[in-house]
Amino acid sequence: MRKFKSLKSSLSIASLLAALAAPAAAEDVSIDVGTDKPIVVQKGALKRIALFIEMGTNTAVQSTVTGAQEAAALHSITVDVFDARFDIGRQVNQMQNALIGGYDAWIVAAIEGEQVCNMAASEAPKAGIPVAVVTMAICGRSINEGEAMWSPGTLTYIGGNESPNSFERVMQQAVIDHPGPQKIAVLTGQPLHPITLAFDKALKKFLAENPQVTLAATHRTDYSPEMNQQKVQTTLQATPDLDAIIGVYTNMSKGAVPALEAAGLQGKIRLYEAGGTVWSVDALKSGAIAATTGYYRGTAAETAVEMLVKAFNGEPVPRAVMNDGHALIPGQSPGQVGIVTVANVDQYVPQSP
Structure with missing residues (x-):
């Protein structure tokens, strides 16, 4: 009987050790x-x-x-x-x-x-x-x-930085900079792209709230600077008294700037965008664009x-x-996109070239 109890006790210890050594079941x-x-x-x-x-x-x-x-x-x-x-x-x-x-x-x-x-x-x-x-x-x-x-x-x-409210804030900057009557052109991406839909909703609201602003042209593009340059050239020929251009992203500005330069209108037609790239920071400092957004x-x-x-x-x-998970920049309120101008550009660190 003692040998049986001893054997039973040994088996119990062995089982316990084996259980401890086995990998834990996944939770x-x-x-x-x-x-x-x-x-x-x-x-x-x-x-x-x-x-x-x-x-x-x-x-x-x-x-x-x-x-x-x-x-x-x-x-x-x-x-x-x-x-x-x-x-x-x-x-x-x-x-x-x-x-x-x-x-x-x-x-x-x-x-x-x-x-x-x-x-x-x-x-x-x-x-x-x-x-x-x-x-x-x-x-x-x-x-x-x-x-x-x-x-x-x-x-x-x-x-959240490409929502209708964010794009409307960019558009409002054009009115802040120039409160009076003005003609604008806008540059977006493909018609069904989610960003285009958000931009279009913002534009509709902005124009309704700012009757002094006239929309002279809307261009859908493939986001390439080359196409945007062509669209701006066409707009300048049709609307020589244009006051401002508002683009959905930096690539639109990259096309608009050379078009304005070629027409001798850089500095006369204000340029606004969303996107906040390295290029945007340099363009703000040089005066090529008037404002961009944190992105x-x-x-x-x-x-x-x-x-x-x-x-x-x-x-x-x-x-x-919201805010792409990023900290706010100077002048930015929670729930709103950060507007980057020459006034606060030194506090903005871009993440895209």
Whole structure:
């Protein structure tokens, strides 16, 4: 009997030691994406992120890639970049392929918010993939503000500096600088691009509130400086008494400046933009442009990675993070885009060339 008890005791100790030596079972974490069914993942299991971008040669988009990769490297996470080359069909196909590509999470910078909506806000969460949306809101929400820019089915939205209120603030600067009657021309991207929709909503409101402003021309472009230069040249010929040009991004200014120089009108026609690049800072200091806006695609991508890491660790994540997740600059109020002029340009640090 003693030998039996001794053997039984030895087996119990051996079992206990084996249990202690065995790897702990992975802990499940539920991620709330605003739908009836949360996404369930293994805690801390974020290892691979698919990053969907619009155009890899665009300087602002390059900031998105750099920001995501640098933030991911801090957590030993791999980021695979899917460049859609401004082809919405390509972007949707890339997402379809990524569903079975073994990715733990997505970061989406959409070309066109409606057409990626089903993949990012429905199919991805069904497949257990949390999605962080940066810069361009999806599912028709680019014309909203604040938390309303977040789409149910996705984890979070990071951006806000390309919302209608942000673009309207740029337009208002033209009236602040020149309160009287004036003629303006505007330069945007493709008609269905989320940023264009936000800009158009802002423009409609701005013109209604400022009847002294006359819209002389609206041009849709492919964001290339070359096309924008051509459009401005055409506008100058048709409207020689133009007072100001307002562009949706720095690339519009890069095309407008040489057109104004060639016509001998630089300094006579004021130029406003969103985008806040390195080029913009130099242009402000030289007087080539009158104002730009704080724009932080690198920070937005970094924040997206951090939000995904938090979600995989079981921590709460806000539905939306405004100002691209960046700190405010002098003169900027919470919830508003930061206007950069010659007065505060030295306090602004651009993230795109």
